[in-house]
Amino acid sequence: MAERQDDKGRTCIFCGTRGKLSKEHLWPKWLQDVFEFPEPTSPHVRFMREEGQGFEGDRWDMPGFEQRVTATCKLCNERWMSDLEKASKPLLLPLVGGQSRVWVDPAAQATLATWGVKTAMMAQFVYPKKRAIRDADHVWLYRNRSVPPDYRVWIGMRLQEGGEWPAFFRHSALTVAPPGRELEEMDNPNAHRSTIGVGHCVLHVIGHYVEDGPVLDIEGTYQSAFARIWPTAEGIEWPPRVVLGMDAIRKLTPSLDEGGVDPEHLLAMPGHLSATSTQMG
Numbered sequence: 235m236a237e238r239q240d241d242k243g244r245t246c247i248f249c250g251t252r253g254k255l256s257k258e259h260l261w262p263k264w265l266q267d268v269f270e271f272p273e274p275t276s277p278h279v280r281f282m283r284e285e286g287q288g289f290e291g292d293r294w295d296m297p298g299f300e301q302r303v304t305a306t307c308k309l310c311n312e313r314w315m316s317d318l319e320k321a322s323k324p325l326l327l328p329l330v331g332g333q334s335r336v337w338v339d340p341a342a343q344a345t346l347a348t349w350g351v352k353t354a355m356m357a358q359f360v361y362p363k364k365r366a367i368r369d370a371d372h373v374w375l376y377r378n379r380s381v382p383p384d385y386r387v388w389i390g391m392r393l394q395e396g397g398e399w400p401a402f403f404r405h406s407a408l409t410v411a412p413p414g415r416e417l418e419e420m421d422n423p424n425a426h427r428s429t430i431g432v433g434h435c436v437l438h439v440i441g442h443y444v445e446d447g448p449v450l451d452i453e454g455t456y457q458s459a460f461a462r463i464w465p466t467a468e469g470i471e472w473p474p475r476v477v478l479g480m481d482a483i484r485k486l487t488p489s490l491d492e493g494g495v496d497p498e499h500l501l502a503m504p505g506h507l508s509a510t511s512t513q514m515g
Contacts, residue, residue: 330433391473
């Protein structure tokens, strides 16, 4: 699926520039003002599971939202990626804080979906040699400033539960069968899904690389818990009728035991929304 960055040298995943890469914040730095951390540093966890094996992972301490990945050049970081973060901030703030009613028009949907896909692409580089999103999709996002073809993005709301993570990324590679073929005939993953959570806001991204392939969708009760924002629809009201806890969110992006394929990633850290960010209205 995705080509290893190491195979191409130090190359920006978006524009293809070769040379020294910058360290880009995985999470926007303004989130540091939205959450409260009891200590100057916070424990972070990172896990990855491969088919037929158990989880491997590690834990480390750093200030909240200081996680960085090395995958992009300085120009991409400081120009279009910075512009996307600035455009996304006023849209994300009421969602992260759990505002009781938010109207999301098609333009806002497109911006949020693009931000979610960009974040999923960057979060993969926590494990740069175990990725499921292909390089061609990075290039599409860079050239079009838009979500790649055969992607779908949804938005939902997460309950604030004691001790839960204020930000997390969960990712699985998947295998889907092209028309006229059985799933048993497929050897390698050709699809992926990612769940990104920040505060009360949850974004779910699905993509595949199957020509004339199926339209991947969320199923069952999750259809009441998520509103689709890509492809964009008419304006939607957030939050949806059903609000999810973390147990339900974990099942949305399945592990290997639940139908996922190599690899699965989990990246998270603990903390709490600040008082000012949780006021409803």
